[in-house]
Amino acid sequence: MSPFAELAYHVTPLGALSLRRRRMLALDLDVLEVKLGEDFLMSSLFTAGERALAHLSVEAAPAGPLDVLVGGLGLGYTAAAALDHDRVRSLRVVDVLPEVIAWHRDGLVDLGPRLSGDPRCELEEGDFFAMVRTGAAPQPGRFHVIAVDIDHSTEAWLNAANGDLYTEAGLASLRAWLHPGGVFGLWSDAPPDAAFLARMAGVFARAETEVVTFANPLRDAEETCTIYRGWAA
Numbered sequence: 208m209s210p211f212a213e214l215a216y217h218v219t220p221l222g223a224l225s226l227r228r229r230r231m232l233a234l235d236l237d238v239l240e241v242k243l244g245e246d247f248l249m250s251s252l253f254t255a256g257e258r259a260l261a262h263l264s265v266e267a268a269p270a271g272p273l274d275v276l277v278g279g280l281g282l283g284y285t286a287a288a289a290l291d292h293d294r295v296r297s298l299r300v301v302d303v304l305p306e307v308i309a310w311h312r313d314g315l316v317d318l319g320p321r322l323s324g325d326p327r328c329e330l331e332e333g334d335f336f337a338m339v340r341t342g343a344a345p346q347p348g349r350f351h352v353i354a355v356d357i358d359h360s361t362e363a364w365l366n367a368a369n370g371d372l373y374t375e376a377g378l379a380s381l382r383a384w385l386h387p388g389g390v391f392g393l394w395s396d397a398p399p400d401a402a403f404l405a406r407m408a409g410v411f412a413r414a415e416t417e418v419v420t421f422a423n424p425l426r427d428a429e430e431t432c433t434i435y436r437g438w439a440a
Contacts, residue, residue, distance in 0.1 A: 214315050217306040219243075221366060224306055226315060234424055239282060239316060243365065251317065254284040255421035256394055256432035257356055261288035263417060263434050264354045264392030265295060272296040276350045276384070278335035279357040280307050283318035285394075289354070290325055298328045299350075305332045336369045339381045349386045360397035361435075373403060378410040378437070385439040393435040404435065411437030 210230040217224045222244035229238050231252075239251040249257075265273065273295050277286050280302035289295050300322070302308055308330045311319035322328050335357065358364045361373050371377045381391060391411065399416040407414035414437045423430045 214239075215306065215310060217304075219304055219306065221304070224304060226310055231425075241281065249281050251282055251284075252425075253421065253423070253430070254282070256396075256419050256434070257281070257284035258288040259417075259419045259432075260354050260356055260392050260394045260434055261285045262291075263436060264352045264390050265289055265292045267390045267392075267436060267438070268351045269386070269388040273351040274349075275299070275352040275354070276301070278353070278355040280311065280330065281356065282316050283311060283322050285354055285356050286322055286328065287318045289352075290322075290328060296327060298325075299331060300328065301331050301333045301335045301338065303332070303334045308332055336366075336372055339372060339377070339384065341380070349384055349389065351386050351389045352392065353381060353384060353389070354392040354394075356394040358395075360395040361393075361400045361403040363397070373406070375406050375409050378407060382410055382437075382439050387439055389439045391435075391437040391439070395433045395435065397433065398431070399433050399435075407435060407437045412440040413438045 212228045213225055214228055215226040225242045227240045229240060231238055241248040274297045275289050275295050277289060277300045280286065280300050286298060286300045289298055310316045311330060312323050314320055322330065358369055364370055385391060404414055404416055417434045418431050419434060420429050420431050
């Protein structure tokens, strides 16, 4: 097997998008990587943060069956972690790039068959930020959990138009999509942003951060990411 293969390449409005498989001989492991332009968006070697986003958000949600919305599909780790919870009765995953959805439906990525085959899970092409920006709660109703893993951080966005979500007005629009007591979760590759947390506290009944630590075998070191959570009143 070749140590490197490009499984898919697309020209998108956001830039060149590629899905690659790399054989890491030192780890005896095949790794999937996603690049957008010159930026590495994600790797199957580092999924602790994506999975923690789902687990921490779902575990903090109100008791009973849950309707969950995930913004950003990627390699599918956040969505799959949400489906690990039996009380998740529906999962709607929105991604702006139809090519990424096709990777899952065509089985190009490891979790594609699982997500596409779970009747609770719906993969939907759409601009998550534009949807939330309308301020109108979606049909047929609100969600108990909204988990977002799209931008690099609260200040490093894939698209400048995404920035309004991180304002108090943007967060208030998102809150309208949550049931009372529902949870908003957000992944960030950066350390906790005190200014953003303060904006969350101005919109949600309660807001907090949790730093997730995970191993980086390439550097023989530990890395961190941040999960934000806000509870609707």
